[in-house]
Amino acid sequence: MATVAFFAPSGSGHVNPTLALAAELVRRGHRVTYATTAAYAERVAETGAEVVPVTSTWEGRDDIEVPQMHGRELVRAMGLLLDETRAMLAQLEGSERPDLVVHDGPLCWWGRILAGRWGVRAVETWPNLVSNEHWSMSTKYTTFNPLSPRFLLMAVRLSRFLRAEGFRDLQAFMRGDEAALRLVTLPRAFQYAGETFTDRYVFTGPGISERAYQGGWKPSGDLPVVLVSLGTGYNDRPDFYRTVLRAAADRPWQVVLAVGETDRAALGAVPPNVEVHGHAPQTAVLRHAKAFVTHAGMGGTMEGLHFEVPMVAVPQMAEQRANADRIAELGLGTVLPPGEITPGALWRAVEDVAGDERVRERLTWMRREMTDAGGAPAAADAVEEVLARR
Numbered sequence: 177m178a179t180v181a182f183f184a185p186s187g188s189g190h191v192n193p194t195l196a197l198a199a200e201l202v203r204r205g206h207r208v209t210y211a212t213t214a215a216y217a218e219r220v221a222e223t224g225a226e227v228v229p230v231t232s233t234w235e236g237r238d239d240i241e242v243p244q245m246h247g248r249e250l251v252r253a254m255g256l257l258l259d260e261t262r263a264m265l266a267q268l269e270g271s272e273r274p275d276l277v278v279h280d281g282p283l284c285w286w287g288r289i290l291a292g293r294w295g296v297r298a299v300e301t302w303p304n305l306v307s308n309e310h311w312s313m314s315t316k317y318t319t320f321n322p323l324s325p326r327f328l329l330m331a332v333r334l335s336r337f338l339r340a341e342g343f344r345d346l347q348a349f350m351r352g353d354e355a356a357l358r359l360v361t362l363p364r365a366f367q368y369a370g371e372t373f374t375d376r377y378v379f380t381g382p383g384i385s386e387r388a389y390q391g392g393w394k395p396s397g398d399l400p401v402v403l404v405s406l407g408t409g410y411n412d413r414p415d416f417y418r419t420v421l422r423a424a425a426d427r428p429w430q431v432v433l434a435v436g437e438t439d440r441a442a443l444g445a446v447p448p449n450v451e452v453h454g455h456a457p458q459t460a461v462l463r464h465a466k467a468f469v470t471h472a473g474m475g476g477t478m479e480g481l482h483f484e485v486p487m488v489a490v491p492q493m494a495e496q497r498a499n500a501d502r503i504a505e506l507g508l509g510t511v512l513p514p515g516e517i518t519p520g521a522l523w524r525a526v527e528d529v530a531g532d533e534r535v536r537e538r539l540t541w542m543r544r545e546m547t548d549a550g551g552a553p554a555a556a557d558a559v560e561e562v563l564a565r566r
Contacts, residue, residue: 178563181274182210182225183287184301185260186232188408189475190280191216193303193361196383196552197278197559199223204556211268223385228271233263251326258334261285276563281352288352289341297356297562304474305498306360306377311369317494356562359555362478365545366502381545382478383552384459393460399430399449400466402526403485405456406492407473411436416490416517417443420469423519424450429526432461459483467530468509469522472500481508481546484539486529488512488522507538 180201184190191212198208202224210220211228213235220227234256264286273294279287281300291298307313314320321327335346343349352358357378364370364379373379395401404420406413417435424431425447434456435443446452458476462468462483470476472489477499480487487509489500500511509529512521529535550557 177205177207178275179207179209179272180276180278180559180563181271181290182208183264183268183277183279183284183290184210184212185280185283186213186215186234187283188216189473190283190303191219192385192475193382193478194278194280194301195219195223196385197301197359197555198225199385200383200552200556201559204560209271209274211264211271228268230264230267233260250320251324251330254330254334257283257285258337261289262337265289275566276559278559281355281358285349288349288354289343292342292354297565298354299357299359299559299562300352300355302358302360302377303362304495305362305367305502306358306373308369308373310372311367313494313498317498356565357558359558361555362474363542363545363549365542366481366506368498368502378554378558379549380555380558381547381549381551382475382482383555384479384482385552393432393457393464395430395464396451397430399428400530401430401432401461401464402467402469402530403432403434403456403458403461403465404469405434405458405476406436406471406490407476408436408455409473411471412438413492414438414442419517419519419522421446421450423523427523432456432465434458467526469526472496472503472511474499477503478546481539481542484536484543486532486535486539488525488529490514490517506542507535508542509535 182194182198184194198210202208208225209228210225211230212220213230213232217227268290274296276296277287277291277298279298279300281302282304331346338346338349358376360377360379361382363381417438420433421443431450433450434453436454459479462479462485465485468480468485469488469490470480472491473496487503489503489509489511491497491500503509504511510525512525
């Protein structure tokens with residue numbers, strides 16, 4: 177059997193979508209190594225993969241706000257990512273040569289570079305909407321000036337670095353043109369203009385893995401459950417959480433509220449029907465949920481769809497706005513723009529989607545699309561097809 181090396185940036189939205197694939201490859205007898213930080217080592221180890229410890233330049237730094245890899249944030253994001261790539265390469269340069277590299281497509285530049293150094297094929301995992309000439313984030317959700325002096329300076333800096341690694345075409349590198357395959361962990365039906373993407377894009381849908389590291393969860397009674405979470409990257413929103421608490425007071429619902437690293441004291445009084453977590457055991461809660469108030473990050477969106485939970489999307493950034501609009505367009509839930517989030521509006525949206533039979537029908541349809549996409553077994557089949565080309 178083959179040795180497959182996994183690489184992903186330190187972030188739940190990029191690590192979690194790969195876990196079921198890693199576990200499936202291990203189950204099939206392959207040796208899987210996975211370079212990850214201490215924050216994700218436990219969940220990676222649960223897959224049966226061998227953990228390769230690395231340290232991220234992003235961890236433990238309060239001075240870094242999470243950037244976006246497009247629009248006005250692109251230059252700052254590229255700078256942070258270049259620093260991270262140099263640090264990861266320094267830690268991984270002595271690693272053994274695998275038979276195949278599987279790496280995150282949007283952010284894991286070091287995966288592309290290591291595959292090039294080793295002369296092995298690479299399969300990229302894309303846990304978000306992908307772009308082609310028919311649809312891209314820049315068509316509606318972002319603005320970007322390719323002639324800005326800051327961008328041009330960064331492009332020169334990055335090009336010099338990549339030339340030293342044997343990559344001559346900056347745009348081709350950024351697109352991941354050398355990849356043997358792109359595994360997109362959402363169903364084609366959720367992708368804008370999904371029918372226009374070629375065979376190099378395999379839409380497998382998400383692989384939802386068991387997460388013993390998060391612990392279990394059960395409802396405390398017979399009340400319907402609503403999960404409220406803004407994810408792990410853009411969740412410093414005490415004002416929003418206070419709105420949730422005001423909205424939930426005296427409602428006949430059990431509310432599970434995830435607040436990240438937000439200071440609990442800043443939330444004020446917590447009603448007895450609300451339980452507050454730093455990071456809730458999301459998939460365990462979603463198994464019981466009747467509604468999901470979500471930032472519409474793709475990982476959480478796919479988990480909500482997997483469990484057929486109606487969604488109220490409250491997006492925090494451009495990529496999430498695109499996901500939220502797609503949720504509404506496909507009839508899987510509704511969107512509340514940031515300026516319209518009041519206690520009354522929030523709770524009306526929760527009750528509306530939870531009681532909407534049409535939303536339920538559309539969720540059932542999307543769940544079928546996800547099942548047909550194949551999930552982790554289909555992704556593993558695709559990886560093995562690439563391995564067979566050696």
